[in-house]
Amino acid sequence: MPGIDRVLRPLRRGLAHLVSRAVVTLVNDAAKMQALQVKLLAEETLDGIEHWQPYGFTAHPLPGAEALVLAVGGHRAHSVVVSCGDRRFRLTALEPGEVAIYTDEGDRLHFKRGNAIEVETRVFTVKASEAAHFETPLITTTGRIESAGDQVAAGISLTGHKHPGDSGGTTGGPQ
Template sequence: MTAHRNFIVRGVLALVNAASKMQSVQMRLTAGELKDNVEHFEPYGITSNPHPGAEGVTLFVNGDRSHAITVCVADRRYRLQGLEGGEVAIYTDEKDFIHLKRNRTIAIETLQLEVKAGVAVDFDTPVIRTTGRIEAAGDVVAAGVSTSRHVHEGSDKKPVPED
């Protein structure tokens, strides 16, 4: 019975080692216990580097206090609040977020959005609205008309040959 005592322990994150394949953390557990090199199991496809002071749930495999794993780290200081049932969000301590909302709406708040893709990115939407400028380093084609090859009638510019 003693082996199962304190099998699940709540603690506070002290340090993170995000450089290894399985991230490890240092946890301050109850009764002043400090555990180093605790494996931090994260959900597939999602990773983070939480700040010291975040809270975590640590398990001891087979009740063995020398074999700890942390299965969840949360940080109430930065968590988005007020999501409706069924909604999901990814967020940072700098208040950037991607919020998958009800009615098939996505809210993104960030100072700068970068999309890097090795292939074409398709947007199948009836309207794209912006309150700022749109800049393109390459050609822009609208309704089959190239902005770099298109010449208005009466212009002294010569059309650019097609590729």
Template sequence: MDHRSVGKLLAPLKRGLQMVVARALVTAVGQGRAQRVQVALLAGEVKDGVEHAEPYGFTAHPHAGATALVVFVGGDRSHGIAAVVSDPRYRPADLAPGEVCVYTDEGDEIRIKRGGELVIKAATKLRVETPFLEVTGEVRDRCDTGGRTMAEMRQTYDGHTHGGVQPGSASTATPNQGM
């Protein structure tokens, strides 16, 4: 069997595989629990209502222009599933091998770095909604400009005295309650 004969024999298989997986551009995103996207495939083929399958516990609302890997189960082009949606326009490009990052198009990120460091970068505010927050180690403010830990602030407060106070019946030399 020559090369041309093998090509003819494999052509239907090749066409079938091309019907199963396609690269696409996201053109619109719907709202709701089961996110649906509109995608533009090759040759101007547009598919509406393509299910955006996301891993449990993670979700995103991609921008138009994101790329998607769309799978058509059994080659049936009437039912597509966007198995992966990515957007290299916003992906941080400076991750070290093994690092993980959740990010937005605005540059905010949660980065799990090598060596056990977690970095949260938020442009305006970090809000934690919980009725109780525990920290097993120290908390330091203004860490890049020589800030103090809460333990250092507590030590300063607990050890401070009041100068120029007239003596009275109660001691005002040091606080009567610790911080």
């Protein structure tokens, strides 16, 4: 059987290198398909490896993130990264079925049980070229509300809005 072992050795080695764990060392995010430099467990470095990401989602992994590398056709020279994760920043203790998007700075978008969504960040900006709609019976805030434009409540504009005065006249508009 030593002859069979000699024949099968390259096949076993190729299968062993088909899927590998790696650590991200560099990221090129300028191209349409993000390219990574990764260091494999055997101190082997692969450069310019395509990072395949799901449609509609993209991330720029930090050096030290972990990657799962797939050698397409069994050739390391034709490898792709099929997934990147970073245990240093991953949110933990989610309930079964919950989903979260997060960053290393502590920002997070957390889809929680009970149909609740929680956003945590320092500055939250919404850009809508036509309108932003809130269909809810209640909006609350713990701070000030400021507006550079007119406010309209129940069809009444607050700009130029006047009330009947106590002595029969009308009040002036808002200051």
